Amino acid sequence: MFHLTPPLRRCSRRHFSFLGSNSTAPCPRQPSQSGKSPFPPKIRKKPRRILSICTSFFSTKPPPSLISTAPFSPPPSPPSPPPLLLLHPLPPHLPLPPLPLHLPILLFGPSNMLDDAISTFRANKSNTTQSLNALLFACILSDNHGLVPDLFRDLPARYRITPNLITYNTLLKSLCQNGSSSSAFSVFDEMSRKGVKPNLTSFTIALAGLYRDQRLDLVDRLLNLMKKHNCHPRLSVYNVRVQELCKLGRVGEAEELLKEMKPNWETYHHLILGFCGVNDLDEAKRVYGEMRRRGLVPESGCYFTLIHYLCKGGDFEFALGVCKESMGRNWVPRFSTMRRLVDGLVSISMADEAREIVAKVKEKFPSSAHLWKETE
Template identity: 25%
Template structure:
């Protein structure tokens, strides 16, 4: 682009609107917003007739970067300069708001577009349907699709697939296949993205066989599976417990000329960790590295969690040391996994070392970090440390979990800090969190001994409610287990 800009400056005659438009688009394509805006300003200064084309490139870049408010200001600047807004501008801004999850703003822009008499095309409606699906309003997304079908607008595979994918993501496979069937009836050919969405939905429901059949049907129709399709199937196989078949599918993928990516490997590494096959998971990580596939922090965290969940916490510590040695930055989740397992093992010395290492690496603790540390120190009866971390987390705006409240209340009562314990107990109740039965029993006995009948009855009622909820949860778990068997 530097050479292009030099030629641009050395042109014998002043550049025209088309030339400026090409240059603005080029700089936006490489993400150079500053130069693109400078060129727009030059156009205005030179008195050239501004049009929506050059502006749209800048608006699209801002929306892609999540700077939708700035994109709106560019639109306002267009209006100031007398540029007539077209459907593309409205659709681009709508897309930006949808990606941010601000569906209300997207709908406002859609309504304004219609008020101005601008015809929404398939792209505009697809953006709206996508936004509605992301917001979980599938009923409205269905209504919008039916509306554009009635209008006789060209509805392509992308539009239908947007709604199909929305249904698949929430497990509404019947509705997804009804849209698929409607699509076929209207002679719109499903594409590889359509089949991938359906396959992924079936896999998430555990129906891997149906997903396999769907993919065979896709191949018979001449469509080639892509990396996303294979990854969807591999993920489904792993969740269904068909680990060996998932590994064979990854090999099939390689043989088909599609290289497994970081997601493929991470999915299988996670499944191997869950099945306790840590050595195979570690070997797969090494295979990734040998093939030049760079693991993400999620990959390392999956392996770290595997080490910790299987009780091989020292293996997890060695992994952390190796990451630091290779300048791979761990995140909060990495440290939390190790600290949690050390706390379970009642090894608070190692927990403290990991926490100090986390701070030295400037990795910020999160709410989960503090709850892990508080429960760990309560378990070890380190009241001073538990209260210190409780105070620090409150200062940072984090909240205690119900189990952390229970742990702190028990410890304070054991240490004869009854006033502090009672204060926490009341705060917990105000937050709508549930105390454990033993904590309720402590305060029922205390209230009874104090002849406080009102409190005794209130605590008894809450305990009965907690007990009933727990019994129901146990029954539901038992039913689910029998159902699975």
Template identity: 35%
Template sequence: MSFCRLLRRAFSTTTKSIRAISADLDGEQNLKRLVKKFKESSELYRFRTKTPIYEETVRRLANAKRFRAIEELLEDQKKYPDFSDEGFAVRLVSLYGKAGMFDNAQKTFDEMPERNCARTVLSFNALLGACVKSKKFDMVEKIFGEVPEKLSIEPDLVSYNTMVKAFCEMGSFDSAVLMIQEMEKKGVKPDVITFNTILDCLYGNKRFSDAEKIWGQMVEKNIVPNIRSYNAKLLGLALEKRTKEGAQLVEELRNIGVKPDVFSFNALIKGFVNEGDLDEAKRWYGEIEKSSCSPDKWTFETLVPFVCEKGDVEYAFELCKNIFQRNRLVGVALLQAVVDGLVKASRIEEAREVVKLGNTNSYRNYNLKLPSDE
């Protein structure tokens, strides 16, 4: 057998083994064993190149609030030569940030020179992002102001967009807007992400007129709005109870070739729910079904309680069946309310079907009950 064929076979075998390891980690329910298996698997170089596996494992541990386990897992990674590579170190900083463990992210950033690992704007952005994700807002401006000067780093577009995000999350909208001017002074051109971040916050906080001014700035700077920009405006219109204007906007988007997504439809559904218009809320749910989109958890959690409130138990039943067909995770109370409404309307068979679907599906046991069973 030729050397090339042997190499290809070895590569294929390793790829299969990594897939098997990933599947084993995904299926491991004991989190202590999960960490042990992860550390053992990390001895394989190819495993250490698989960022998604790291992200999913840390996400699971963070959701379970196993922060010591996250520290054990990520600190173990520093023994490998990979830690001398900035990309690998950035991954550790970012993962600590996603887990809300900023002190560990800062410590990792500070340790990089000890391993002859260069700190460029890439790792600076990871540290800044970790600070924002950890909601250490009191430190964001300090890091942005001091670290670049100390390390002779020039903040780039990602740096400024992270600061815009931080100001928006702090509710300092005016500071976020002023950051656009600061960027331009430094020769950094804001992009659609910069504006979308501000638009999301202004429209979402009922500052519609301020958001429209920012929209005007975006157009003046020849930055083309994308679907996220329009979705922010749709939500703003919904919160202003101007959802019919939002519906007209969606039709205009279709005419200019901008494809609405599930967030577009959800904004309209939310708006019509807020305005008490059941027919329009149902119509726009139907538009999701007609499109290439799929209703998500948020769709159902907005629409189902409203449908129940309006007494349309037949439609609520159909929505429940769709929830299970699509394996959507929703709150137990939402489904139980549908069961109770069906029983009250003497639709016992439909109620039993929802209970059965809730308690025998393949992804979650909701432990639903008929009222008479309680």
């Protein structure tokens, strides 16, 4: 059975919050949503059916336990079938409950139905700033960045809509994801003329875009603009700078920023991955050790990537230590990485340690024990 709950839950928590909140948290770059739909192919081209599914979801407020367990087990003694698992369209004679306009417009984006989103917007006589924000963000979700500036110029005047901070941040996000980060300065100028004050999110989006487009010559200009707007860099801004510099292979410059900030685990995570990316494993190990001495714990991906590069570089003994720490936190790398580590340990006469690792993995994942037969 095709479960609708997880995709809808992801949309509601990540995408919708962008439209309804002025949070100052940075907006990390998201992978393109093009070609990825939360609906199966047969449903994808049936807007009314999508709306009926979305309506059943957003017009109901189930307890958190139902949302988190619906795909795996039924809720305790429900009075009727769970609305989140509604797979059949509503009967034609049954009127749909009221649904905020911006929700279907937004959901047309990841479904690659942008024409329907635009048609829905244009057909409505009472569009709001929120529905405009939804349409612009639907363009981002469907990877149609080129339409965003045109819609931003045309729709507010035609429908007498006043763009707000979220509208401008969405425009900035689209420009920066489309390789036009230098245009961010024009957006900031317009915001000043319209009396819309940019926030930390605005500058973080633009800053990440400048680094991605390798317009490092404009970074200082943007930082000065931040000061002009009384928007002082926080740790999240520094982490974006560290991350983007590491992606460009300028890890030394990224580490220099630590003198201006109090790094957290995310900062060290970016540096470790950066040094691994330029094949400087000694520096990656040094940063890893410094992070541990500070008592900071990264996410599992940092451990997995470091183990992978250490094995690739032949440093199996250090990789073993990182692997033990990772497994001690119940984070086990993928089989291919573990296999490479085990084979490497055997090659440097550490067969006992290799057997110990295999035994722990088999104990934790008994269903995959057969994968280790060849190694043993």
